[in-house]
Amino acid sequence: MMINGREGRALWFEKGKIKFIDQRKLPYKLEYYTAETVDDCCFAIMDMVVRGAPAIGAAAVYGMVLGVNDLEKTAYKLKKTRPTAYDLFYAVDYMLDNIKNCKNPLDAANAYVEDIVDKCHKIGLNGEILIKNNMKILTHCNAGALATVDWGTALAPFYVAHRKGKKFFVFADETRPRCQGLLTDWELEQEGIPHVVIADNAAGFFMKNGEIDMVITGADRITANGDFANKIGTYEKAVLAYENDIPFYVAAPVSTFDKNIKSGDEIIIEERGREELAVINNYKIMPDYTKVRNPAFDITNHKYVTGYITEKGVFEKPCF
Ligand code: MRU
Numbered sequence: 001m002m003i004n005g006r007e008g009r010a011l012w013f014e015k016g017k018i019k020f021i022d023q024r025k026l027p028y029k030l031e032y033y034t035a036e037t038v039d040d041c042c043f044a045i046m047d048m049v050v051r052g053a054p055a056i057g058a059a060a061v062y063g064m065v066l067g068v069n070d071l072e073k074t075a076y077k078l079k080k081t082r083p084t085a086y087d088l089f090y091a092v093d094y095m096l097d098n099i100k101n102c103k104n105p106l107d108a109a110n111a112y113v114e115d116i117v118d119k120c121h122k123i124g125l126n127g128e129i130l131i132k133n134n135m136k137i138l139t140h141c142n143a144g145a146l147a148t149v150d151w152g153t154a155l156a157p158f159y160v161a162h163r164k165g166k167k168f169f170v171f172a173d174e175t176r177p178r179c180q181g182l183l184t185d186w187e188l189e190q191e192g193i194p195h196v197v198i199a200d201n202a203a204g205f206f207m208k209n210g211e212i213d214m215v216i217t218g219a220d221r222i223t224a225n226g227d228f229a230n231k232i233g234t235y236e237k238a239v240l241a242y243e244n245d246i247p248f249y250v251a252a253p254v255s256t257f258d259k260n261i262k263s264g265d266e267i268i269i270e271e272r273g274r275e276e277l278a279v280i281n282n283y284k285i286m287p288d289y290t291k292v293r294n295p296a297f298d299i300t301n302h303k304y305v306t307g308y309i310t311e312k313g314v315f316e317k318p319c320f
Contacts, residue, residue: 001144001145001146001150001151001187001190001191002190002191003021003030003190004030004190008021009117009145009149009150010023010050010052010055010058010145010146010147010148010149010150011050011055011058011059011062011149012113013062013065013106013109013110016036017034017035017036018034018035018040018041018044018059018062018063018066019032019033019034020032020033020034020035020044020049020050020059021033021146022049023048023049023050023051023146023183024047024048024049026146026182026183026186027182027183027185027186033049035059035062035063035066036066037066038063038066038067038074038077038078039077040066041059041060041062041063041066041078042063042077042078042080042081044059045059045060045063045078045081045082045088046081046082048178051142051146051147051178051180052142052143052144052146052147052148052218053085053086053087053088053147053148053218053219053220053221053252053255053256054087054116054120054147054148054149054153054253054255054256055146055147055148055149056081056082056085056087056088056091057085057087057088057090057091057112057116057255058091058112058113058116058148058149060078060087060088060091060092060095061091061092061094061095061108061109061112061113062109062113063078064078064092064095064096064099064105064109065095065105065106065109068099068105071095071096071099075092075093075095075096078092079092082270083268083269083270084220084221084229084267084268084269084270084296084297085220085221085256086220086221086222086255086256086257086258087220087255087256090255090256091112091255094108094112095108095109095112098111098112113149116148116149116253116255117148117149117150117151118311119253119254119255119311120148120149120150120151120152120153120156120253120311121150121151121156121160122311122312123151123152123153123156123157123251123252123253123309123310123311124151124152124156124157124158124159124160125160126157126309126310126311126312126313126314127156127157127160127216127249127251127309127314128157128160128161128164128166129314130157130214130216130247130249130309130314131157131158131161131166131168131214132166132168132213133166133167133168134167134168134169135168135169135213135214136168136169136170136171136211136212136213136214137158137168137169137170137171137212137213137214137215137216138170138171138172138173138203138206138207138212138214138215138216138237138241139154139155139170139171139172139173139184139215139216139217140173140175140181140215140217140230140231140233140234140237141173141175141180141181141184141217141218141230141231141233141234142155142175142180142181142183142184142187143155143184143217143218143251144156144183144184144187144188145159145187146183146187147183147218152187152218153218153219153251153252153253153256153309154216154217154218154251155184155187155188156251157216157251157309158170158188158191158193159191159193162191162192162193168193168194169194169195169196170184170188170193170194170195170196171195171196171198171203171206171211171212172184172185172188172195172196172197172198173197173198173199173200173203173233173237174197174198174199174200175200175231175233176200176233176277177276177277177294178276180231181197182197184197185197200233203236203237203240204240207240207241207243207244207246208244212241212244212246213246213247214246214247214248214249215237215238215241215246215247215248215249216249216250216251216309217230217231217234217237217248217249217250217251218230218231218250218251218252218256219250219251219252219256220256220297221256221258221261221267222250222252222256222257222258222308222318223258223259223261223262223263223264223266223267223318224258224259224260224261224262224263224318224320225262225263225264225302225318226302226305226308226317226318227263227264227265227267227299227300227301227302228250228252228264228299228300228302228305229264229267229269229297229298229299229300230250230297230298230300231296231297231298232295232296232297232298233298234297234298234300235298235299235300236298238300238301238304238305239304241304242303242304247306247307248304248305248306249305249306249307249308249309249314250305250307250308250309251308251309251310252308252309252310253310253311254310254311254312254320257318257319257320259320264299264300264301265299267297267299269295269296269297269298269299270295270296270297271293271294271295271296272294272295272296273294274291274292274294276294277292277294278290278292302317302318
């Protein structure tokens, strides 16, 4: 990923500590958060210093390195942080399975992270084929390099297409309440990809006016029948795309596919706190008496999905 003209990553392990780009501060400040303990790492996941399913998985493998002296307890703590993204559980179980066979637990964690970056690059190569010159493409939330360590899932095809010289335009949903659309805006700005941010409730307007040719989103968990959880608001974008005959693609690596769950009905949806809706940049936008509900994800039925962009190719049905 480009960060102020240089290649960088969303997180890495250095001198016994995990370093994260602090995504709570972007796009206004580029600051870093250091996790020295398992509890710091859990905090980083829960408070969304790091976010996005594959990046949470990467944080978790390094968290397992920090907590190597009591793996069962560390695994338990990490798995309690956020319930919806399958990558977290996949990554912790990967470390439980692989750590014993490695001389240094960091080797297992680094191998996991390099593999996820490689898979995301392949998602980019496979998804790029879908992008034609002059297309206008909508994306929701941030499924870019910040969300995956590098390359991204939904945004990876954009990076590959752009670097190949293709001309296209991106619509980025603002994605209330956390405004991850501004992270997408920041990433696309860094890469020089033409785009705009739109209010979440404007997507239907642009679809109906023929201004969107394709939708690509990421996923937090894809079940055996192809239903998937992703950032709240994804479901309504998928229904709108279906209604307007616009192809809708989901981009994700194998670590996001949960074959143990039959359908989206079984996915646990995280509900987050009131502050995320009621306060923006320390400014109260709602009176104290206002009650809110804040589900972080929703479920989209597989019938709305045109295809799944994975590291193995683009498929009409989930590929395990
Ligand atoms: O709550 P977040 O910001 O962690 O949610 C992120 C998303 O919903 C992403 O679309 C998903 O994790 C895929 S990231 C490549």
